Amino acid sequence: MPEVNVTEHLLLNQKKSPMARGQFTHLLNQLILSFKIISREVTKAGLVDVLGFTGEINVQGEEVKKLDEYSNNVLIHRMSRAGVICAMSSEENEGIIEIPAGFPTGDYVLIFDPLDGSSNIEANINIGTIFSVYRRKTPSEQPATLEDLLQQGVNQVAAGYCLYGSSTMMVMTTGSGVHGFTLDPSVGEFLLSHPDIKIPERGSIYSINEGYTRYWDAATREVVDYFKEIDNERKSPYSSRYIGSLVADFHRTLLYGGVFLYPADMRDPKKPKGKLRLMSEANPLSFVAEQAWGLATDGVHRILDIQPTALHQRVPLIIGSPLEVEKVREIYRKHGY
Ligand code: P6P
Numbered sequence: 001m002p003e004v005n006v007t008e009h010l011l012l013n014q015k016k017s018p019m020a021r022g023q024f025t026h027l028l029n030q031l032i033l034s035f036k037i038i039s040r041e042v043t044k045a046g047l048v049d050v051l052g053f054t055g056e057i058n059v060q061g062e063e064v065k066k067l068d069e070y071s072n073n074v075l076i077h078r079m080s081r082a083g084v085i086c087a088m089s090s091e092e093n094e095g096i097i098e099i100p101a102g103f104p105t106g107d108y109v110l111i112f113d114p115l116d117g118s119s120n121i122e123a124n125i126n127i128g129t130i131f132s133v134y135r136r137k138t139p140s141e142q143p144a145t146l147e148d149l150l151q152q153g154v155n156q157v158a159a160g161y162c163l164y165g166s167s168t169m170m171v172m173t174t175g176s177g178v179h180g181f182t183l184d185p186s187v188g189e190f191l192l193s194h195p196d197i198k199i200p201e202r203g204s205i206y207s208i209n210e211g212y213t214r215y216w217d218a219a220t221r222e223v224v225d226y227f228k229e230i231d232n233e234r235k236s237p238y239s240s241r242y243i244g245s246l247v248a249d250f251h252r253t254l255l256y257g258g259v260f261l262y263p264a265d266m267r268d269p270k271k272p273k274g275k276l277r278l279m280s281e282a283n284p285l286s287f288v289a290e291q292a293w294g295l296a297t298d299g300v301h302r303i304l305d306i307q308p309t310a311l312h313q314r315v316p317l318i319i320g321s322p323l324e325v326e327k328v329r330e331i332y333r334k335h336g337y
Contacts, residue, residue, distance in 0.1 A: 004192040006032060006170070006181050013176055023084045023106050024158070024174075027133065030082040031110075032190060035129060035162040035170060037078075038071045038114075039183060042121065042164040067121055068092060071114035071129065085110050086136050087144035089311050091280045096149060096311070108157075109134040109148050113280040116161075117245030126165035128247030132284040133158040149311060153283030153304035160288055161247050171197070171251065173291040178254070194255075199294040202323040203257025206238045207249050215265035219299075219335035223261070223328050233327070246276065250285050250319065254292055259320035259328065263299065273298075273314040278306060282317045295325035299332045 004012070007025055072092040079085055080099050084106030088097040091113040099105045110133055117127040134155050136148045160172025168183035170190050180194025206227040213221065227238040238258065243249050246262075253260045264274045276282055286296030286303035296303040296319040306315065318328045 003184075003189075005189045006192075009179060009181075009192050010174065013179075023108065024133075027079075027082055027084045027106075027108055027110070028158070030078050030084075031131060032170070034075050034078045035168065035190075036183065036188065037074050038129060039162070039164050039168040041070055042067060042115075042127065043168075066118070068115040068118040071118075075112055075114050075129070079110055082106075084108050086140075087148055088112070089149050089279060090114055091116075091277060091312070094312075096144070096146060098144070105144075107136050107140060109136055109144065109151075111149065111279050111284075113277070116247050116281065120243075120245045125243060125245050126163055126248040126251075127245055128161045128163045128251075130161045130247060130281055130284050131159065132156055132280065132287070146311070149279070150308040152307055153278075153286055156283065156287045156304075159284035161250075161284065163247050163251055165248070169193070169251075171254070171288060173288050175291065178288050178292040197254060197292050199254055199289065199292045199321055200257030201293075201321060202234070203253070203259065203321045204234065204236075204238055205241050205253070205256060205258030206324070207240070207242050207253060207258065207260040208262070209242055209244070210240070212265050212267060215267040216263060217266070217335075219332050219337060220261075220263045220265075222335070223331050226327065226331065227259075227324075233323070246281060246285075250289075253320045254289065254294070257321040257324075259318060259324035261319075261328070262317045264316040271314055274316045276314060276317050278303070278308055278313050278315040279311060282315050282319075285317075285319060289319050293322065294320055295322050297325060297329055299329065300337050 072090055083104035085108050086105045087109050089111045113130040115127055116130055120127055134151050135157055138145055138148055158174045162170045171180045178197040181190035182193040183190050226232055249260050262274050262276045264272055282303050289296045298316045318325055
């Protein structure tokens with residue numbers, strides 16, 4: 001198959017859509033450059049610790065930044081200069097990230113988790129950047145406001161993630177299906193490797209942190225019991241897989257099928273909605289899941305329909321193959337959700 005990079009794929013497959021216009025393509029190319037820079041550092045991380053490898057961070061005598069802080073800085077620095085964004089939000093920053101005065105702005109809003117799962121880096125477990133793109137809602141000549149950021153996930157114009165692992169792979173959607181691009185370091189390009197990804201209708205894996213069983217309500221406990229049953233609809237127990245890195249657990253679910261759950265739990269009365277964030281994690285991954293013919297819910301509502309009220313609000317997330325997600329919703333309904 002002739003090599004196709006992201007920009008060519010976008011132009012080839014969405015030539016009719018406004019996505020192929022200059023602004024978005026430029027935004028995407030700046031995002032891709034950020035992923036390449038982050039990938040370079042993430043790949044080196046083990047060496048910095050183990051071999052005392054003096055990468056450019058050490059040589060200049062600068063303190064070796066934590067990788068998620070480094071990744072956050074790369075994205076903010078690069079995307080602020082892209083000239084196509086009016087505001088950003090990062091999981092690492094409390095409030096709205098404005099574009100510095102004097103920098104050109106544009107009509108897009110970018111929300112991201114710069115390096116999800118970064119606590120796993122020492123164990124060489126896959127981690128990733130998750131991103132979500134909206135069009136601004138307020139008039140272009142005014143400064144961007146929270147209204148531009150707090151949009152329902154259904155308004156996303158693009159979303160996806162970059163997975164840093166044995167290879168660096170970007171999976172994304174612009175509303176015309178889901179496509180995977182693998183970084184070929186020898187040419188420094190993300191090349192189309194997984195065209196038109198579709199999640200299996202039914203899988204054989206459920207993914208949840210069972211260490212928290214005592215914090216779950218009866219509905220979630222019944223859901224997990226169902227996946228362990230012999231006489232469930234598969235007539236066989238599901239396999240349990242949990243990496244503890246959202247992008248890795250989601251990517252496996254997308255390719256192999258099944259369901260990932262991070263439910264609400266009673267562990268922390270301050271966080272009754274669980275741990276994952278709506279804007280920087282659940283919404284982008286739900287857009288990808290639905291574009292791959294999967295489903296994503298908080299147990300009751302479609303994730304993409306939830307009207308956000310705060311930048312970092314958390315949400316229970318049940319995401320994956322339609323038959324498994326529907327089964328979870330059926331059990332939650334039975335419990336009166
Ligand atoms: P727990 C990583 O810290 C993360 O934010 C996600 O990547 C992952 O899915 C989740 O937390 C794991 O959380 O509570 O199971 O350790």
